[in-house]
Amino acid sequence: MTDHLKIALAQANPTLGNIAGNIALARDFREEAEALGADLVVFPELFLTGYPPEDLVLKPAFQRAAAEAMDELAELTLDGGPAMLMSAPLVEDGMLYNAVCLLEGGKITARQFKHELPNYGVFDEFRIFKSGPLPGPISFKGVRLGVLICEDMWYPDVAECLAETGAEILVIPNGSPYDHRKSDERLNLAVQRVSETGLPLVYVNQIGGQDELVFDGASFVLNADRSLPVQMASWKESLLVTDWQRGDGEVWSCTTSEIVDPGTALERIYHAMVLGLKDYVEKNRFPGVVLGLSGGLDSALSAAVAVDALGAERVHCVMMPSKYTSAESLEDAADCAKMLGTELDSISIAPGVAAFETMLADSFKGLEPDITEENIQSRLRGMTLMALSNKLGKMVLTTGNKSEMSTGYATLYGDMCGGYSVLKDVYKTTCFKISEWRNSHFSPLFKGPDGPVMPANVISKPPTAELRDNQKDEDSLPPYEVLDAILRGLVEEEKSFAELRDAGFEAATLSRIQNLLYIAEYKRRQSPPGVKVSTRNFGRDRRYPITNGFRDKR
Numbered sequence: 001m002t003d004h005l006k007i008a009l010a011q012a013n014p015t016l017g018n019i020a021g022n023i024a025l026a027r028d029f030r031e032e033a034e035a036l037g038a039d040l041v042v043f044p045e046l047f048l049t050g051y052p053p054e055d056l057v058l059k060p061a062f063q064r065a066a067a068e069a070m071d072e073l074a075e076l077t078l079d080g081g082p083a084m085l086m087s088a089p090l091v092e093d094g095m096l097y098n099a100v101c102l103l104e105g106g107k108i109t110a111r112q113f114k115h116e117l118p119n120y121g122v123f124d125e126f127r128i129f130k131s132g133p134l135p136g137p138i139s140f141k142g143v144r145l146g147v148l149i150c151e152d153m154w155y156p157d158v159a160e161c162l163a164e165t166g167a168e169i170l171v172i173p174n175g176s177p178y179d180h181r182k183s184d185e186r187l188n189l190a191v192q193r194v195s196e197t198g199l200p201l202v203y204v205n206q207i208g209g210q211d212e213l214v215f216d217g218a219s220f221v222l223n224a225d226r227s228l229p230v231q232m233a234s235w236k237e238s239l240l241v242t243d244w245q246r247g248d249g250e251v252w253s254c255t256t257s258e259i260v261d262p263g264t265a266l267e268r269i270y271h272a273m274v275l276g277l278k279d280y281v282e283k284n285r286f287p288g289v290v291l292g293l294s295g296g297l298d299s300a301l302s303a304a305v306a307v308d309a310l311g312a313e314r315v316h317c318v319m320m321p322s323k324y325t326s327a328e329s330l331e332d333a334a335d336c337a338k339m340l341g342t343e344l345d346s347i348s349i350a351p352g353v354a355a356f357e358t359m360l361a362d363s364f365k366g367l368e369p370d371i372t373e374e375n376i377q378s379r380l381r382g383m384t385l386m387a388l389s390n391k392l393g394k395m396v397l398t399t400g401n402k403s404e405m406s407t408g409y410a411t412l413y414g415d416m417c418g419g420y421s422v423l424k425d426v427y428k429t430t431c432f433k434i435s436e437w438r439n440s441h442f443s444p445l446f447k448g449p450d451g452p453v454m455p456a457n458v459i460s461k462p463p464t465a466e467l468r469d470n471q472k473d474e475d476s477l478p479p480y481e482v483l484d485a486i487l488r489g490l491v492e493e494e495k496s497f498a499e500l501r502d503a504g505f506e507a508a509t510l511s512r513i514q515n516l517l518y519i520a521e522y523k524r525r526q527s528p529p530g531v532k533v534s535t536r537n538f539g540r541d542r543r544y545p546i547t548n549g550f551r552d553k554r
Contacts, residue, residue, distance in 0.1 A: 042204045122212075194226050291306065
């Protein structure tokens with residue numbers, strides 16, 4: 001039995017399905033930890049395969065590869081270096097489990113299965129995995145480690161069982177995706193488990209992007225007195241070796257002190273977009289992105305995120321003017337590209353518009369111009385960007401925000417086309433705030449300029465799609481302050497018509513926005529994936545039917 005322990009927190013960024021790459025990453029982290037004198041390296045949830053594996057984990061070949069990888073890493077510990085607490089999906093007695101294994105002395109000396117399987121929001125583990133039994137502690141160097149796997153911490157049963165069976169330190173490998181409320185929620189639940197058990201706690205979270213999800217890291221340690229000696233940085237891979245000492249009353253405490261400020265709410269949202277895009281592009285091996293730069297806010301913000309994620313040399317901006325494009329928009333787009341240092345091409349859609357007018361003249365004879373002609377412009381821009389993507393290999397970055405996605409204020413196969421969206425889960429009012437934040441803030445994690453990234457006029461001028469003369473967004477939608485408040489009530493909070501009406505919103509406006517939200521579902525089903533930053537994003541959290549006759553007016 002020892003009175004001193006060094007536990008390394010490996011806040012690492014695996015790639016889902018790249019098991020060989022994840023093995024190599026584990027080796028690198030272990031080597032670094034060994035150089036710092038670590039006894040044990042704790043990795044995030046399902047690190048060996050990446051998380052969440054979705055239905056890929058049901059493939060027998062994938063299961064076999066995960067098991068072989070676990071054996072390979074176990075053999076690595078024959079060298080006498082640090083043990084590893086490693087996680088992967090494993091099959092036992094024909095059942096598939098979300099498992100954690102202690103790798104020590106060349107073999108798997110203990111394994112434990114996740115008990116609480118989340119089945120809400122972005123999670124569907126209950127459909128995929130078998131729930132493990134309530135666990136007992138894992139013995140390591142005479143210290144009884146109480147291992148909880150992510151969701152196991154969110155309820156009291158597993159921690160209580162571990163405490164009652166003699167655990168001395170709670171250790172929690174996590175794959176906890178970011179949303180704007182998650183940091184406080186995690187810490188509050190961890191404090192509850194420490195208060196209930198009287199035990200210190202180690203929380204190790206994944207970092208990186210996986211499709212719509214982004215993991216912020218922000219790993220931490222709580223002592224038994226609920227003090228916070230360690231708060232690791234968000235948004236970047238890192239390893240921290242923590243020192244632990246057994247004190248009076250056999251209570252362990254972390255003597256390492258390292259606190260990194262997690263930043264403001266706007267800062268965290270922006271970092272989430274940057275990391276989500278960076279990993280989506282790089283893990284899918286795109287050479288870069290191409291996007292339309294209109295001179296408006298959303299495209300300017302999307303371009304800024306892209307440059308901060310990838311560097312200006314990998315971002316290709318395109319202005320696609322029509323006869324409705326103002327000189328102000330042309331100037332703002334040019335200034336924005338110059339501030340970001342990106343390439344900016346100008347490709348007029350006027351010849352395409354003229355071609356379609358000629359093609360459709362007989363079919364449209366006697367009919368007045370309407371939204372059809374507006375959508376043709378948008379679709380010509382989408383076709384132009386997709387052509388550039390096909391020819392040059394860069395992924396089209398979509399620029400629509402959550403207010404537009406909610407109400408269908410976007411053109412299918414037009415401005416909705418593309419491979420990924422960084423604003424899909426960000427309301428327009430938040431886009432304004434984030435743009436102002438980025439213009440006056442910088443992080444060493446950003447690859448863009450240390451200074452403003454867009455002209456102030458882009459933020460201050462009234463939003464417009466410029467698809468007809470003198471067009472403004474508020475011609476078609478309520479002011480964004482009103483619209484976004486209604487949408488948060490309908491989407492994130494699932495409030496009834498009556499609740500929102502009683503909160504002061506006009507009944508006719510409520511009815512219209514609710515209807516737009518419902519009938520735009522078919523568009524959202526065909527939209528590209530985008531970074532999840534809210535508690536309820538479209539696609540993974542909020543899953544509504546397309547055919548839906550319900551309207552709440554009571």
